[in-house]
Amino acid sequence: MARLEHVPVAVMDPRRFRSVLLPGEYEALEALIEDGRRELRGRVVWNVNSTARGGGVVELLRPLLGYSRGGGVDARWVVIQGDPEFFEITKRLHNRLHGFRGDRGELGGREQAIYERTLDACAAELVPLINERDVVILHDPQTAGLVSRVARVGATVIWRCHVGRDDVNGPAHEAWSFLRPYLREAHAYVFSRASFAWDGLPEDRTAVIPPSIDAFSVKNAAQSREQSLAILARAGILADAGSAPPVFTRSDGTPGRVDRRAQVTEKQPLRVHDPVVMQLSRWDHLKDPLGVMKAFALEVAPRSDAHLLLAGPSTEWIADDPEGARVLSSVERRFHALPDDARARVHLVSLPMDDIEENAAIVNALQHHATVVVQKSLAEGFGLTVAEAMWKSRPVVASRVGGIEDQIVDGESGILVANPRDLTATGEAVLEVLSDPGLARWLGHAAHERVRDRFLAPQHLARYFDLIRQLIRRESSAEPVGVL
Numbered sequence: 001m002a003r004l005e006h007v008p009v010a011v012m013d014p015r016r017f018r019s020v021l022l023p024g025e026y027e028a029l030e031a032l033i034e035d036g037r038r039e040l041r042g043r044v045v046w047n048v049n050s051t052a053r054g055g056g057v058v059e060l061l062r063p064l065l066g067y068s069r070g071g072g073v074d075a076r077w078v079v080i081q082g083d084p085e086f087f088e089i090t091k092r093l094h095n096r097l098h099g100f101r102g103d104r105g106e107l108g109g110r111e112q113a114i115y116e117r118t119l120d121a122c123a124a125e126l127v128p129l130i131n132e133r134d135v136v137i138l139h140d141p142q143t144a145g146l147v148s149r150v151a152r153v154g155a156t157v158i159w160r161c162h163v164g165r166d167d168v169n170g171p172a173h174e175a176w177s178f179l180r181p182y183l184r185e186a187h188a189y190v191f192s193r194a195s196f197a198w199d200g201l202p203e204d205r206t207a208v209i210p211p212s213i214d215a216f217s218v219k220n221a222a223q224s225r226e227q228s229l230a231i232l233a234r235a236g237i238l239a240d241a242g243s244a245p246p247v248f249t250r251s252d253g254t255p256g257r258v259d260r261r262a263q264v265t266e267k268q269p270l271r272v273h274d275p276v277v278m279q280l281s282r283w284d285h286l287k288d289p290l291g292v293m294k295a296f297a298l299e300v301a302p303r304s305d306a307h308l309l310l311a312g313p314s315t316e317w318i319a320d321d322p323e324g325a326r327v328l329s330s331v332e333r334r335f336h337a338l339p340d341d342a343r344a345r346v347h348l349v350s351l352p353m354d355d356i357e358e359n360a361a362i363v364n365a366l367q368h369h370a371t372v373v374v375q376k377s378l379a380e381g382f383g384l385t386v387a388e389a390m391w392k393s394r395p396v397v398a399s400r401v402g403g404i405e406d407q408i409v410d411g412e413s414g415i416l417v418a419n420p421r422d423l424t425a426t427g428e429a430v431l432e433v434l435s436d437p438g439l440a441r442w443l444g445h446a447a448h449e450r451v452r453d454r455f456l457a458p459q460h461l462a463r464y465f466d467l468i469r470q471l472i473r474r475e476s477s478a479e480p481v482g483v484l
Contacts (some may be wrong), residue, residue: 002378003122007052007077007409008319010251012066016216017458037072038094039472044134045075049127050142052079052089053353054313055282056384057139058210063214063457064464066251078126080143086118087322093141096175098286098379099165102323107178119145128219135468137190141175144182151185157473159186163381164196164213167401187471192382192403207467210406211382212460213391213451218251219360220391228365229272237309237349238369239269248361258361260352263314265332267344273307274345275415277430278370280363280385281377283312283328291423297342299427304434311349311366313359322378360381367392372433372440378420388453390414390447395440397429398432406453413446 014033018026027197047065061077069073082090088103091110095102105111110322112210115296123146131135132154138146151157165172170335176198183189187205191197215222223231233241235258246258270276277300281287296308310331315324328350335348353359367373374390375398382403389396390413398404399420408414415429432442 003182004125005052005079005081006186007063007079008033009075009077012063012070012251014067014071020215020423020452020456021458025458032461032462032465033071039469042133043074044131046078046130046134046136046188047075047139048078048080048136048143049139050080053356055213055226056382059384060211063217064460065459067457080122084322085114085349089115090142091323093175093178094163094193095286096171097141099162099169099172100379101171104388107174116143118421122146127153141179143243144179147183148185158188158190158473159183160190161196162192164191164193165379166195178394186367188467190467194408209460209463210403210455211384212455212457212479213384213387214457215391217360218248218357219364220365220388223364223368228368231258231260231361231365232369234258235376237270239271241272250357256357258358260358262352262362263350264350265335266346270307270309270347275434276309276369277305277306277372277374278311278366279374279376280311280366282313283331284322285323285327286378288376288378288420289327291333291421292374293331293334293346295423295426296346297338298423300430301342303344303431304435306348306371307345309347309349311351314350314353324443367394372397374430375399375419376426377401377404383407387451391451393444393448395433396447397426397445399432409450413450414443
């Protein structure tokens with residue numbers, strides 16, 4: 001069984017950012033591209049993670065690698081394979097890095113043996129491909145065990161952790177203890193927030209790089225209202241959305257059409273003019289879909305005519321998240337237990353993942369159509385769906401946790417709820433936006449501007465290139481790598 005999947009990376013032209021950046025910002029991007037092409041000539045920049053479908057890391061990698069290749073850098077993407085036991089363990093690590101015990105399973109010798117056995121097999125295929133001048137970026141707990149094997153080749157190794165929490169607790173320390181021995185030989189550690197960085201990491205090898213979105217991806221490209229409605233109707237999410245063709249433009253410029261239907265659980269269909277409160281995320285207990293449903297049923301439904309739409313990817317396609325099907329099943333059970341009047345206005349949607357760009361077009365249409373976007377996460381490294389909704393000028397109500405705090409300025413570019421478990425506060429914030437269209441427009445406009453200024457791909461690429469350039473120069477001066 002092959003342990004690596006080589007993911008094709010479509011070349012994307014960075015010059016398209018001329019239309020969204022200010023002149024000085026675009027000139028800086030041009031200089032960055034030229035410097036990167038020159039300094040990385042002859043080197044491959046490898047990115048290694050555990051899935052090519054679904055999740056925030058995938059949404060980050062696809063455009064960043066595409067623009068890197070478009071700028072003349074040999075950027076490649078490799079996905080490691082593992083069995084269900086491996087992904088149960090790495091999901092356990094993921095939950096504990098967020099500060100939650102998850103399935104409460106062990107992280108002992110047996111789990112280390114499974115983890116190491118899986119990554120030994122992956123390394124046997126990966127290491128022969130890597131040159132000593134290459135740069136290898138390993139993403140999240142699934143890949144930490146590859147650090148030493150790659151470093152021994154002589155390559156520059158960066159471990160990128162996309163998850164964490166500000167107030168570190170016992171479960172987070174358990175995950176750190178499990179992973180720390182595998183990370184000693186990394187040349188740099190990258191976190192989404194400074195507060196996510198682990199205790200004891202050398203400051204001179206720790207960097208903070210907030211994630212970004214691609215303004216021109218299928219998921220974030222402009223859609224007309226007619227286009228969004230047609231896509232949602234074809235996907236079986238809206239019942240009466242007219243007869244326009246459900247089309248979109250693929251990333252390579254060719255035409256695409258939505259043909260597959262979502263799996264929808266509902267008592268009655270969603271109509272075009274129904275106000276929609278939507279949360280769109282993986283089926284993950286840390287996204288608290290049960291809490292969203294309860295807040296809607298208790299606080300929002302009795303005082304508005306809004307509908308709740310909970311959407312996420314089909315769990316059949318997300319190999320590295322074994323909890324997804326269990327979470328979705330629990331949401332469906334709670335849905336069927338709702339009072340009739342609330343259940344009539346709740347819609348559960350599992351989106352098709354057979355064609356990634358078709359999925360992206362449906363997500364885009366959902367975000368354009370939503371009246372209010374909610375992200376009631378209990379923990380969050382960085383809410384990509386928050387940034388995506390903000391880019392589409394949607395008003396967002398979100399938990400004041402993790403990277404969401406960096407994205408939204410409370411009361412200016414969205415509304416933050418201090419306690420993510422406070423159902424009343426969540427409901428009140430949603431009702432405030434629903435009842436005031438002027439506020440909704442104002443928040444949405446400010447949200448779009450904040451993403452343009454801080455969270456687009458050029459800023460992200462610039463920070464990565466600065467880090468890689470520093471590491472290459474340090475390597476040429478033969479500075480030894482410290483020990484954690």
